Amino acid sequence: MTEREHLWSGRFGSSPAEAFERLNASIPFDVRLAPYDIRGSMAHARMLGETGIVTPEESRELVRGLEAVLAELEAKGFSWTLADEDVHTAVERRLRELIGDVALKLHTGRSRNDQVALDLHLFARDAAEEIRDGLLAAMRALVEVAEAHRDLVLPGYTHLQRAQPILLSHHLLAHFEAYRRDLRRFEAARSAANVSPLGAAALGGTPHPVDPAFTAADLEMEPFANSLDAVSDRDFALDLLYACSVLGIHLSRMGEEWVLWTSSEFGFAVLDDAYSSGSSIMPQKKNPDAYELMRGKAGRLIGDLNALLITLKGLPSGYSKDLQEDKEPLFDAVDTVLAMLAVLPEMLRTARFDGRRMADAAGGFALATELADFLAMRGVPFREAHHAVGRLVRRCEKLGISLEEVPDEELAAAHPALAELPRERLTPEGSVTNKRSDGSTSPASVAAQLRRAHEFLDRTERRTEG
Ligand code: ARG
Numbered sequence: 221m222t223e224r225e226h227l228w229s230g231r232f233g234s235s236p237a238e239a240f241e242r243l244n245a246s247i248p249f250d251v252r253l254a255p256y257d258i259r260g261s262m263a264h265a266r267m268l269g270e271t272g273i274v275t276p277e278e279s280r281e282l283v284r285g286l287e288a289v290l291a292e293l294e295a296k297g298f299s300w301t302l303a304d305e306d307v308h309t310a311v312e313r314r315l316r317e318l319i320g321d322v323a324l325k326l327h328t329g330r331s332r333n334d335q336v337a338l339d340l341h342l343f344a345r346d347a348a349e350e351i352r353d354g355l356l357a358a359m360r361a362l363v364e365v366a367e368a369h370r371d372l373v374l375p376g377y378t379h380l381q382r383a384q385p386i387l388l389s390h391h392l393l394a395h396f397e398a399y400r401r402d403l404r405r406f407e408a409a410r411s412a413a414n415v416s417p418l419g420a421a422a423l424g425g426t427p428h429p430v431d432p433a434f435t436a437a438d439l440e441m442e443p444f445a446n447s448l449d450a451v452s453d454r455d456f457a458l459d460l461l462y463a464c465s466v467l468g469i470h471l472s473r474m475g476e477e478w479v480l481w482t483s484s485e486f487g488f489a490v491l492d493d494a495y496s497s498g499s500s501i502m503p504q505k506k507n508p509d510a511y512e513l514m515r516g517k518a519g520r521l522i523g524d525l526n527a528l529l530i531t532l533k534g535l536p537s538g539y540s541k542d543l544q545e546d547k548e549p550l551f552d553a554v555d556t557v558l559a560m561l562a563v564l565p566e567m568l569r570t571a572r573f574d575g576r577r578m579a580d581a582a583g584g585f586a587l588a589t590e591l592a593d594f595l596a597m598r599g600v601p602f603r604e605a606h607h608a609v610g611r612l613v614r615r616c617e618k619l620g621i622s623l624e625e626v627p628d629e630e631l632a633a634a635h636p637a638l639a640e641l642p643r644e645r646l647t648p649e650g651s652v653t654n655k656r657s658d659g660s661t662s663p664a665s666v667a668a669q670l671r672r673a674h675e676f677l678d679r680t681e682r683r684t685e686g
Contacts, residue, residue: 227309227332246544247300250307252551254298256342257311257335258290263438264330264418271429274325282326285319286311307339308332329428330421333451333539337417340546342439344413344460347554352406354561355467356681359399361565363673366392370666373648374488374578375586384589385582385648388573390661393669398470400676405463412459416441417450423538424448452537454528457550461525464553468521471560475514478571482508487577492570495563510563517556524549524556582648584622588613590651591623591638598637608635 226236236244262283269279289311292298304310316323366389376386416439419425419432425447436443444450481488491508499505527549531542588609595605612634616623619630624646632639644650655662659669 226303226305241302241305244305244541245302246306246547247302247304247310249548249551250336250339250544251300251310253307253336253339253343253547254293254311255290256339256346257307258286258293259342260335260338260418260439261311261315261326262286263416263435265326266438267418267431267435268325268328270434271431273328273428273430278322278325281319281322282315285315285323288318289314306332306336308335329426329430330418331423331451331539333422334417334420334447336543337420337451337453338439340454340550341413341415341417341441341456344456344550345410345441347550348406348410348413348460348463351464351467351554351557351561352403352410353684354558355399355403355406356677356684358561358564358568359396359403359673360677360681361568362392362396362399363670363677365568365571366396366666366673367670369573369575370663370670371649372573372575372578373582373652375582376661382581382584382586384586385651386661387652387663387666388578389670390652390666393666393673395470395474396673399467402463402467402470403680405466406460409456409460409463412456414441415444415450415456417444417453420444420447420450423451448537451539452535454532454543454546457546458525458528458532461521461528461550461553464557465518465521465525467557468518468560471514471564472516472518475511478511479508479515482506482511486581487574488581489574490572491567492572494570495567510567514560517560521553521556524553579648583624585613585616587623587646587648587651590645590654591641593654594641594645595635595637598640600635600637605635608638612638 226232229235265274265279265282265286268274268282269276274282289298292314298310298314300307300310304313312323312326315326369388372388373385374388374391375382376384376391416432416436418435418439419430421430432443478489478491480486482491491506491510493506495510496506497509499507528546531545535542591609591612592602592605595608596602600608612626612630613623615630615634616626628639631641642650645654652661653663655665657665659665
């Protein structure tokens with residue numbers, strides 16, 4: 221076998237057309253898997269020695285050679301050409317250049333089909349861990365900001381119409397809960413990725429006495445159960461893409477809120493200059509680009525998930541070249557999520573809130589439910605209470621006053637029981653403090669939520685370190 225020949229050239233009379241070579245090659249993007257490919261090959265080489273498929277000396281030579289290739293890669297000295305076709309071939313080619321013909325034994329009992337699957341499993345495992353850590357950092361920031369602004373109220377919205385006053389910390393902790401579910405999804409994606417397909421060979425196993433459990437243990441993975449499934453399965457990549465998509469949706473929904481909050485119309489929050497950008501024409505502009513991008517990138521993440529779902533749909537069991545299309549969407553989704561998570565913690569910590577603007581918006585008719593609940597608690601059937609307060613709101617609109625400004629006689633006219641209403645109840649602060657139910661926006665409930673959030677983060681971060 222000479223240097224420039226393709227892996228499979230034995231069977232072919234001529235070399236591939238250049239245009240086909242360009243279409244066929246994955247090396248321009250799968251070179252990113254090189255560290256995983258080398259790591260997997262080391263485990264495989266050790267297994268080959270352990271099982272007597274190659275001699276102990278050959279096994280050591282292979283591992284040492286792979287260490288040298290890894291060192292070159294880390295020193296950015298690893299070069300490839302299109303003729304390498306893919307990362308697996310490029311690594312093997314370099315190995316042979318470094319250690320000679322013993323390199324030709326590395327591929328015994330292995331196929332690129334189990335090899336590429338392993339590389340992607342290893343990549344997905346790392347990526348799931350990295351995203352989980354980034355997410356934890358964002359959740360920590362969210363809790364800190366919620367803690368730092370415990371007494372700020374803002375309107376909660378339904379239909380984007382002011383609905384009822386809620387605590388800002390309650391609002392921020394709502395997102396915390398969504399991210400907590402994301403965290404679980406990334407942990408599940410990590411364990412789905414943590415399976416080694418090595419030893420499945422092309423699809424049906426191998427006559428060589430390989431030891432898939434040995435290789436798996438070397439990589440701190442579980443071994444596969446069925447060789448055909450091992451080379452066909454990309455569910456773990458779908459799991460990770462799904463987790464990225466749902467996180468993307470959560471980031472997008474939060475992003476949309478910040479875009480609103482930082483507008484002049486809302487004026488609830490101001491982003492630090494370090495996380496805003498300006499306009500090339502309108503000197504006054506300060507734009508919330510990072511949050512807009514969080515909104516925008518959700519579409520791309522969903523696209524990445526869709527791309528792989530559609531690639532897999534209808535593929536027969538076993539390896540088909542279509543599976544080469546699994547990599548770019550996965551890389552793109554992971555990079556996209558990590559880029560957003562890198563920005564989020566400090567962007568949250570450095571934002572300022574306008575408590576006055578928020579409280580002003582949280583008063584007025586947003587307090588109407590408070591009045592209806594007050595009546596209902598005095599025995600007025602809720603429907604009747606709702607109706608009476610609805611009439612009062614209409615009356616206020618006519619008088620051009622807010623609910624806080626209603627004179628006592630108007631209150632009594634709306635319903636006699638309203639004459640006893642303690643006026644402090646008719647404020648955003650009074651409204652949130654009056655809430656009783658578990659998980660509500662009352663300061664007591666939010667304090668408990670904050671405590672539990674801290675405990676969760678401490679526990680989870682300790683587990684990560686341990
Ligand atoms: N570049 C290929 C991929 O990404 C590697 C596996 C090739 N296997 C094969 N039988 N042609 O999927």
